[in-house]
Amino acid sequence: MEEVIQIKSAKNIDGSIGKTKTKEKISGAEAVVKCLLAEGVDLVFGYPGGAIMPVYDALYNYQNEINHILTRHEQGAVHAAEGYARSTGKVGVCIATSGPGATNLITGIADAFIDSTPVVCITGQVASPLLGTDAFQETDVVGIVTPVTKWDIQITDANEIPEAIAKAFYIAKTGRPGPVVIDITKDAQFQQMEFKYEVCTKIRSYFPKPKIDLVKLEEAAELINKSQKPFLIFGQGVILAQAETELKLFLEKSGIPSAWTLLGLSALPNEHPLNFGMLGMHGNLAPNKLTNECDVLIAVGMRFDDRVTGDVKRYAKQAKIIHIELDPAEINKIIKADIAINADAKEALQMLTELVQHNENIEWINKFKEFQKIEYEKIIKHDLYPTENGLKMSEVVRVVSEKTNGEAIVVSDVGQHQMVTARYFNHKNTRSSITSGGLGTMGFCLPAAIGAKLGNPAKQVIAIIGDGGFQMTIQELGTILQTNVAVKVIILNNEFLGMVRQWQQMFFDKRYSQTEMVNPDFIKIASGYGLDAQRVTRRNELDSAIDSLLNAKAGYVLEVRVEKEDNVFPMIPTGASVSEIRLE
Amino acid sequence: MKEQYTISIFTENRVGLLHRVTIIFTRRHINIESITASESEVKGIYRYTIVVFETREKVEKVVKQIEKQVDVFRAFFHTTDEVIHQEIALYKIATSSVQNGLSLEKIIRDYHARIISIEQDYIVIEKTGHKEDTKELFEVLRPFKVLEFVRSGRVAMMKQIDNFSDSLYELEQAHQLD
Numbered sequence: 171m172e173e174v175i176q177i178k179s180a181k182n183i184d185g186s187i188g189k190t191k192t193k194e195k196i197s198g199a200e201a202v203v204k205c206l207l208a209e210g211v212d213l214v215f216g217y218p219g220g221a222i223m224p225v226y227d228a229l230y231n232y233q234n235e236i237n238h239i240l241t242r243h244e245q246g247a248v249h250a251a252e253g254y255a256r257s258t259g260k261v262g263v264c265i266a267t268s269g270p271g272a273t274n275l276i277t278g279i280a281d282a283f284i285d286s287t288p289v290v291c292i293t294g295q296v297a298s299p300l301l302g303t304d305a306f307q308e309t310d311v312v313g314i315v316t317p318v319t320k321w322d323i324q325i326t327d328a329n330e331i332p333e334a335i336a337k338a339f340y341i342a343k344t345g346r347p348g349p350v351v352i353d354i355t356k357d358a359q360f361q362q363m364e365f366k367y368e369v370c371t372k373i374r375s376y377f378p379k380p381k382i383d384l385v386k387l388e389e390a391a392e393l394i395n396k397s398q399k400p401f402l403i404f405g406q407g408v409i410l411a412q413a414e415t416e417l418k419l420f421l422e423k424s425g426i427p428s429a430w431t432l433l434g435l436s437a438l439p440n441e442h443p444l445n446f447g448m449l450g451m452h453g454n455l456a457p458n459k460l461t462n463e464c465d466v467l468i469a470v471g472m473r474f475d476d477r478v479t480g481d482v483k484r485y486a487k488q489a490k491i492i493h494i495e496l497d498p499a500e501i502n503k504i505i506k507a508d509i510a511i512n513a514d515a516k517e518a519l520q521m522l523t524e525l526v527q528h529n530e531n532i533e534w535i536n537k538f539k540e541f542q543k544i545e546y547e548k549i550i551k552h553d554l555y556p557t558e559n560g561l562k563m564s565e566v567v568r569v570v571s572e573k574t575n576g577e578a579i580v581v582s583d584v585g586q587h588q589m590v591t592a593r594y595f596n597h598k599n600t601r602s603s604i605t606s607g608g609l610g611t612m613g614f615c616l617p618a619a620i621g622a623k624l625g626n627p628a629k630q631v632i633a634i635i636g637d638g639g640f641q642m643t644i645q646e647l648g649t650i651l652q653t654n655v656a657v658k659v660i661i662l663n664n665e666f667l668g669m670v671r672q673w674q675q676m677f678f679d680k681r682y683s684q685t686e687m688v689n690p691d692f693i694k695i696a697s698g699y700g701l702d703a704q705r706v707t708r709r710n711e712l713d714s715a716i717d718s719l720l721n722a723k724a725g726y727v728l729e730v731r732v733e734k735e736d737n738v739f740p741m742i743p744t745g746a747s748v749s750e751i752r753l754e
Numbered sequence: 755m756k757e758q759y760t761i762s763i764f765t766e767n768r769v770g771l772l773h774r775v776t777i778i779f780t781r782r783h784i785n786i787e788s789i790t791a792s793e794s795e796v797k798g799i800y801r802y803t804i805v806v807f808e809t810r811e812k813v814e815k816v817v818k819q820i821e822k823q824v825d826v827f828r829a830f831f832h833t834t835d836e837v838i839h840q841e842i843a844l845y846k847i848a849t850s851s852v853q854n855g856l857s858l859e860k861i862i863r864d865y866h867a868r869i870i871s872i873e874q875d876y877i878v879i880e881k882t883g884h885k886e887d888t889k890e891l892f893e894v895l896r897p898f899k900v901l902e903f904v905r906s907g908r909v910a911m912m913k914q915i916d917n918f919s920d921s922l923y924e925l926e927q928a929h930q931l932d
Binding site: 312313316317320321322323324341373374375376497498499501502503 | 765766769770773774777781814815818819821822824825826827
């Protein structure tokens with residue numbers, strides 16, 4: 171026990187580096203816990219059950235070293251692990267039992283997979299002699315999760331546990347990060363074994379860091395230096411590579427205007443003069459319009475999602491494309507690159523900065539500013555400072571952004587409020603925007619915010635949720651109650667599934683099929699969970715309500731009744747080109 | 755344009771890995787025409803040979819997604835004329851049909867087939883070759899009443915001398931040194 175407590179970072183269990191051997195025999199379950207400690211894990215999310223009980227029994231002895239957060243549903247556990255991982259850069263860990271416990275994780279695993287989030291999931295499994303027999307709570311977990319994991323393994327022999335967990339952590343966090351599942355049979359958890367732990371530093375079939383091609387880099391620099399209208403778009407790859415500073419320096423030297431994908435948000439402060447906002451479906455006018463006018467498009471750490479590109483046949487056809495991306499499978503997957511640089515964003519941007527000339531691109535940047543002005547007059551002004559009708563989601567986000575000085579970690583759910591939050595919160599710090607991008611998982615926000623807050627106890631963590639998404643994981647209010655985690659929840663309640671309703675209005679003749687919500691009294695629910703809560707319906711109450719939310723020492727729920735049938739604009743309708751972005 | 759492609763994948767030998775590879779085809783709604791898996795020239799490294807009928811573009815993307823799997827070393831794809839390939843077929847015919855005066859000998863000679871088992875009730879013939887060849891022999895053997903017929907998936911080697919096996923050997927050595 172003594173030696174274990176001292177371990178803070180990924181080292182061998184006795185604190186040394188290199189091969190170690192300890193003779194003590196322990197159970198596979200205890201080995202799981204010791205492996206987690208050796209990887210520096212001090213926080214896990216989970217839910218117990220029959221097939222994982224030995225691990226929970228082992229955790230009981232390590233309560234001072236590992237803080238286990240009991241969520242109210244396994245989906246909550248995995249989203250919390252994602253929120254923790256996305257906000258801290260560390261690997262999130264969650265634990266569940268076999269069968270339904272494991273299947274409840276799947277939405278979160280799929281979410282982590284598509285959004286490149288490092289998560290290690292440990293699931294219990296029925297005892298190995300029962301595998302394949304339809305035993306109680308048996309599911310072929312590995313078979314089900316394989317399509318949505320970076321790697322997975324089933325363990326039937328306790329002696330395999332240390333190596334598997336070491337590999338799991340290494341795989342989850344290196345290269346393009348992703349979720350890993352370790353499924354351990356109950357007999358392996360009970361089995362006695364000699365424990366030794368070696369941190370994994372390489373796998374012979376796995377090449378997480380490509381060797382950068384200097385010739386390509388020089389070609390890219392030449393193209394950029396000749397360009398009259400260069401444009402840089404970036405995604406989460408910048409954050410994952412910790413390349414925020416390199417991005418900023420590159421932009422400042424080359425004078426290239428930039429824009430971000432939803433997951434790239436917060437890699438560059440919103441107020442940076444070369445940050446021209448969000449790409450894609452509900453992004454800003456300038457970057458979308460000018461994607462189809464630039465002569466060189468530099469894409470960094472992003473994968474040309476269809477929500478970003480609109481119609482790919484009419485996407486940046488006039489431009490030479492430089493694609494800097496760590497995952498080779500993303501290169502030429504959607505958009506053919508003229509110059510493909512398979513590299514870590516940090517390394518590539520660093521080297522590219524040295525090769526590019528100083529430039530200001532004044533005329534070109536003025537074009538962005540012109541479009542910015544148009545969007546401000548037609549949309550942003552009315553969104554941020556409305557004077558009539560009901561409250562708007564956008565003004566709520568503005569007030570939160572102003573009052574937190576853009577320093578808060580903002581976690582959003584999925585739908586209209588998500589787009590509005592991404593558009594209007596002025597992020598100052600990296601890793602301060604957490605949202606479900608690729609999968610668009612409603613119900614992500616509340617548990618992810620719990621994970622983000624536990625990973626960043628000193629920071630203000632604000633969960634901005636729609637009334638629909640809130641009810642998908644509303645049970646996690648119980649987790650807030652039990653663990654006292656001070657998440658600040660803002661429900662933007664329009665009593666509709668707003669984004670679907672907007673599409674029904676625009677593309678389905680206003681046939682509002684199953685999008686109107688009859689909601690419970692959220693204030694009563696919050697107070698049932700012991701949380702302070704209030705409801706705001708009028709504009710003049712908003713300011714002080716948000717003050718109360720921000721000043722609360724504990725978790726807090728603020729319900730804001732917003733305009734019921736508001737739409738999010740600009741918008742690129744499905745199948746349209748980015749330059750066909752609509753302002754109304 | 756859709757074409758026949760032979761995909762060669764070098765992998766670790768792990769439970770569940772074949773599943774991980776095949777679902778990459780499933781995801782894109784690509785049917786696998788044939789599949790074989792066995793150990794390669796390097797101990798512990800396995801080789802899958804998968805044949806699909808698809809466009810080059812899709813195959814290229816699928817192969818990249820296969821290659822990025824943690825337990826996959828490398829994956830290659832080739833058109834049919836870029837590989838030397840072979841299949842094996844077994845034919846079971848009734849012994850009585852030969853006794854009925856039909857001459858099997860000439861067929862065996864002409865088709866470079868061979869008899870690998872003669873039992874009281876049946877004879878098993880083996881032929882290796884391309885799919886068309888084994889199919890042709892099946893037609894020729896029809897009068898004998900083919901009781902059972904089975905054909906393997908394709909095995910294939912690239913025509914070009916590839917350095918990959920060198921790097922496999924290097925990997926093997928490095929592994930032994932570890």
